[in-house]
Amino acid sequence: MSPAKKKATKKTAKKSAKKAATAVAEESVAKTAEPDPGVDTHAIIGVYETPADAMHAAERVRDAGYKCWDVHTPFPVHGMDGAMGLKHSKVGWFGFLGGVSGYTLGMIMIYWMNAVDYRIVVGGKPMLQNIIEKARDE
Secondary structure, X not given: OOHHHHHXXXXXXXXXXXXXXXXXXXXXXXXOOOOOOOOOOOOOOOOOOOHHHHHHHHHHHHHHOOOOOOOOXXXXXXXXXXXXXXXXXXXXXXXXXXXXXXXXXXXXXXXHHHHHHOOOOEOOEOOXXXXXXXXXXX
């Protein structure tokens, strides 16, 4: 077989495989089945063309009353949390409070170690003396 025929055969095989995959994807998107009420459903999978379609499907699932479910996308979809009916996360507040308390305790530790426990005089004045004097003057 000549190299040109091999390339043509490979291209034809790739095109037919791509067409078959596209047909399967379109078929899975086009088919929607209502769950049978007598059957215990463990999982439902949906494939959507656009993020808006996925958000509308998430709203429908939320409105149907499902409690434990998730949406997976290859990129963040803004507004999906609202469509899923999720509450705001408290992780940000815990991170903020942890940062503030860590900074405060660190500064107290530095002050205590350098001004009380083992005095270090810098520039002829004790540690943080400039800050303390400015606070007194105001």
